[in-house]
Amino acid sequence: MIIWFLIGLAAGSIAKHLTPQDEKGGWVSSAVIGIVGSIVGGIIAGFVGLNDMAILDNKVGDLIFATGGAVLVLFIYHKYLADKLNLPI
16 A cells, blocks of 8 residues: 555656646645556556556556556646636645
């Protein structure tokens, strides 16, 4: 669980730096975004068939897919949900 949290925190932080929007939240929102992003990234990797590849057997692969999923989550949030939810992400 601690490793998942740390990977989520790193992925959320990287995703916040990669997106061009003004991100207001702190480390807690980075961790939440990263954890949600890792779930999204894992689901997408499963649909595409990348979950059987060797890259997912280490933490670097987990971080890559979690970061990609977190960027996608931030994109969807800022594109469609930011005005409706008004969360400090």
